[in-house]
Amino acid sequence: xxxxxxxxxxxxxxxxxxxxxxxxxxLAAGECVxxxxxxxxxxxxxxxxxxxxxxPGLSAGGTLSVQGRALPLGGPAHAALRGRCIGWxxxxxxxxxxxxxxxxVQVAETLQVVAGLDRRAARRRVLDLFDEVHLxxxxxxxxxxxxxxxxxxxxxxxxxxxLAAGPSLLLADExxxxxxxxxxxxxxxxxxxxxxxRGLGLLLVSxxxxxxxxxxxRVMVLRExxxxxxxxxxxxxxxxxxxxxxxxxEAARPPAHQPGLDGGEAGLRVDGLSVRYRGAAQPAVHxxxxxxxxxxxxxxxxxxxxxxxxxxxxxLGLVPGVVxxxxxxxxxxxxxxxxxxRRALGRDIGAVFQDPFASLDPRMRVADIxxxxxxxxxIGTPAERRxxxxxxxxxxxxxxxxxxxxxxxxxxxxxxxIAIARAMACGPKLLVCDEAVSALDAEHRxxxxxxxxxxxxxxxxxxxxxxxxxxxxAALGDAVLRLDAGRAxxx
Amino acid sequence: xxxxxxxxxxLARACLLVLGGMLAxxxxxxxxxxxxxxxxxxxxxxxxxxxxxxxxxxxxIGRDVLARVLAxxxxxxxxxxxxxxxxxVLGLGYGALAGYLGGRWERAMVRAxxxxxxxxxxxLVILLLTLFERSLWLLxxxxxxxxxIDLARVVRAEAAxxxxxxxxxxxxxxxxxxxxxLRWHLLPNLLPIALVYLGLILPQVILxxxxxxFLGLGVDEPASSWGTLLAEGAQELDHAPWTLLFxxxxxxLTLGAFQFLGDGLRDWLDxxxxxxxxxxxxxxxxxx
Numbered sequence: 001x002x003x004x005x006x007x008x009x010x011x012x013x014x015x016x017x018x019x020x021x022x023x024x025x026x027l028a029a030g031e032c033v034x035x036x037x038x039x040x041x042x043x044x045x046x047x048x049x050x051x052x053x054x055x056p057g058l059s060a061g062g063t064l065s066v067q068g069r070a071l072p073l074g075g076p077a078h079a080a081l082r083g084r085c086i087g088w089x090x091x092x093x094x095x096x097x098x099x100x101x102x103x104x105v106q107v108a109e110t111l112q113v114v115a116g117l118d119r120r121a122a123r124r125r126v127l128d129l130f131d132e133v134h135l136x137x138x139x140x141x142x143x144x145x146x147x148x149x150x151x152x153x154x155x156x157x158x159x160x161x162x163l164a165a166g167p168s169l170l171l172a173d174e175x176x177x178x179x180x181x182x183x184x185x186x187x188x189x190x191x192x193x194x195x196x197x198r199g200l201g202l203l204l205v206s207x208x209x210x211x212x213x214x215x216x217x218r219v220m221v222l223r224e225x226x227x228x229x230x231x232x233x234x235x236x237x238x239x240x241x242x243x244x245x246x247x248x249x250e251a252a253r254p255p256a257h258q259p260g261l262d263g264g265e266a267g268l269r270v271d272g273l274s275v276r277y278r279g280a281a282q283p284a285v286h287x288x289x290x291x292x293x294x295x296x297x298x299x300x301x302x303x304x305x306x307x308x309x310x311x312x313x314x315x316l317g318l319v320p321g322v323v324x325x326x327x328x329x330x331x332x333x334x335x336x337x338x339x340x341x342r343r344a345l346g347r348d349i350g351a352v353f354q355d356p357f358a359s360l361d362p363r364m365r366v367a368d369i370x371x372x373x374x375x376x377x378x379i380g381t382p383a384e385r386r387x388x389x390x391x392x393x394x395x396x397x398x399x400x401x402x403x404x405x406x407x408x409x410x411x412x413x414x415x416x417x418i419a420i421a422r423a424m425a426c427g428p429k430l431l432v433c434d435e436a437v438s439a440l441d442a443e444h445r446x447x448x449x450x451x452x453x454x455x456x457x458x459x460x461x462x463x464x465x466x467x468x469x470x471x472x473x474a475a476l477g478d479a480v481l482r483l484d485a486g487r488a489x490x491x
Numbered sequence: 492x493x494x495x496x497x498x499x500x501x502l503a504r505a506c507l508l509v510l511g512g513m514l515a516x517x518x519x520x521x522x523x524x525x526x527x528x529x530x531x532x533x534x535x536x537x538x539x540x541x542x543x544x545x546x547x548x549x550x551x552i553g554r555d556v557l558a559r560v561l562a563x564x565x566x567x568x569x570x571x572x573x574x575x576x577x578x579x580v581l582g583l584g585y586g587a588l589a590g591y592l593g594g595r596w597e598r599a600m601v602r603a604x605x606x607x608x609x610x611x612x613x614x615l616v617i618l619l620l621t622l623f624e625r626s627l628w629l630l631x632x633x634x635x636x637x638x639x640i641d642l643a644r645v646v647r648a649e650a651a652x653x654x655x656x657x658x659x660x661x662x663x664x665x666x667x668x669x670x671x672x673l674r675w676h677l678l679p680n681l682l683p684i685a686l687v688y689l690g691l692i693l694p695q696v697i698l699x700x701x702x703x704x705f706l707g708l709g710v711d712e713p714a715s716s717w718g719t720l721l722a723e724g725a726q727e728l729d730h731a732p733w734t735l736l737f738x739x740x741x742x743x744l745t746l747g748a749f750q751f752l753g754d755g756l757r758d759w760l761d762x763x764x765x766x767x768x769x770x771x772x773x774x775x776x777x778x779x
Contacts, residue, residue, distance in 0.1 A: 317663075346665040352661075353657035359661065372665070376667045419661070426665070
């Protein structure tokens with residue numbers, strides 16, 4: 001196979017020294033090469049260097065050969081390749097589209113500027129492109145604004161945009177990280193078909209090894225800017241040689257199942273729960289029933305917008321909308337409780353949310369954050385509360401010596417552990433986790449899942465675990481509730 | 492500390508120095524320089540031009556202009572600081588409560604702000620000061636009541652964002668009362684924004700006070716603020732321009748310094764984004 005793209009000695013230098021490289025990369029027509037590595041390993045920077053789009057202050061070195069023509073990276077001829085030879089599919093489809101212009105016009109503009117078509121020809125070509133990326137009803141779709149499209153449709157528009165000027169090579173930087181797994185798979189299948197149909201080369205940046213295994217021919221593992229291992233996908237993933245790749249592959253395996261306890265007393269019982277937000281035409285949740293005994297976990301699975309988080313908020317008593325049905329927590333009817341009794345019930349309820357960065361008050365010390373529920377209920381003296389906070393931190397695997405630091409000093413995984421410690425402060429009997437592991441990378445996700453499984457058994461927690469991640473649901477859930485458009489659907 | 496460790500921009504630092512110097516000169520100056528009583532006329536030295544004896548000259552009844560400018564500064568800055576404190580308490584409390592409560596309460600409280608800001612407030616202040624016996628406290632209250640509205644708006648918008656923050660939701664789920672959430676989470680997170688905004692309000696307060704003083708509605712003789720000094724100076728512009736020039740210079744210098752300081756502080760604290768998140772999100776792009 002002749003190389004479509006060959007990069008030799010790609011280096012990226014910043015003010016503080018070498019960031020990436022030197023690395024070599026070859027890509028044949030119709031081939032998909034994946035760049036994997038944890039965040040900060042230089043994956044995205046490398047793609048930006050190939051596009052000559054490095055942020056100011058960084059410079060690239062090396063040579064780039066496209067279809068046999070060699071030129072220096074970052075030289076004057078490089079920028080001209082952008083769009084024409086090398087197409088780019090960015091990560092965040094909403095941020096990559098102009099919010100006030102129709103998507104058809106945005107794609108047509110590229111055709112006019114880069115491919116030199118006149119306006120009418122460009123408009124016609126847009127419809128062909130939209131068909132090619134399987135956007136339904138291309139003519140109507142072209143007249144919409146980005147906010148009127150779903151995430152998957154927006155990502156397809158961006159693929160069409162990348163294809164507009166007929167490049168022979170696509171760079172896709174985490175093209176599906178903003179999408180649900182099912183939609184992500186559709187977009188990757190689409191890229192696969194384009195690869196076969198147009199003979200496109202695809203450089204895929206991803207942190208999801210499952211995705212890589214299904215779609216890439218070859219894999220390069222990056223760590224701190226260096227390639228630590230490269231090879232064909234099957235071989236590398238089956239028998240990784242470098243310790244770092246072994247760690248990545250290990251973390252990508254489905255996490256071990258965390259069994260619950262049987263025969264626990266009633267924890268949470270929900271009958272005919274309906275929630276309609278003020279001003280919404282459709283109820284967000286419609287007649288959902290479930291029961292979670294203590295010591296067991298109910299995994300609530302569903303795509304975004306299926307009403308999962310609404311259920312979490314309803315159970316926590318945080319929903320401002322109209323609530324119908326009945327929520328029994330430890331034998332108390334939540335919706336009928338007077339506010340004072342509801343607040344007292346807070347001792348028995350813990351909550352963990354998705355975003356580890358927003359979950360902790362940036363202006364509080366970690367010890368105070370963890371002790372907050374105790375303070376809310378006036379339990380213990382300040383000294384006792386602090387001692388308990390240190391104990392809790394140790395029990396979730398955070399060094400108690402760092403209790404006086406602020407949240408920004410901790411990584412995402414550690415912050416989520418701190419959030420769990422806070423949820424456990426009063427010794428709750430019900431724990432509600434809303435996408436608690438979704439923002440974590442595979443390694444941290446598995447560790448946090450194991451922690452939650454241990455807490456479930458040790459404290460006999462009735463747990464509601466809301467997620468869109470099937471592996472996580474299978475690992476922690478003793479039962480599964482699937483949601484679609486606010487209704488429970490059979491598994 | 493959660494507040495960024497970056498150094499303050501040089502311009503803002505210079506402004507801070509100017510303002511610190513201004514406060515020191517205004518309060519310590521008379522004592523250090525051994526200035527005469529700003530209210531005592533010196534009948535032998537009427538409308539004298541600046542000289543070694545009177546650095547800034549004297550006014551129509553022979554009072555030392557330097558001493559009067561410093562005395563006026565004490566009053567103008569003092570009123571500015573106190574009225575801003577009134578605005579801070581009102582604006583922060585009202586805005587935080589409106590933003591946190593949300594729903595019907597928020598709508599009603601924002602509507603009330605709209606009504607207030609639709610009133611020609613300066614006219615009301617003038618009416619108030621004309622009808623009632625003028626006192627320093629009435630002046631303070633009137634000006635503070637005039638400038639707090641915008642502060643309340645800014646604070647409300649941020650509080651509405653914080654209301655949905657997971658750490659606030661977690662506190663509510665754990666059974667925190669509204670007062671606890673406001674005290675522990677909302678106010679500490681809103682205070683930096685309010686303080687930066689205060690940097691923009693303070694010069695406005697000083698300006699309003701000067702304006703009222705210029706109209707003759709400010710503090711009563713013999714007390715004087717920069718505004719009343721400007722009013723006097725304007726009348727003697729043709730034969731004693733220094734009586735206008737020096738108070739105007741001090742006022743402009745102070746207002747300008749506040750303005751640039753406010754801008755610098757806003758950039759420095761990056762008030763919009765939450766300080767915990769911004770560096771983490773930016774890090775991979777800059778230093779992988």
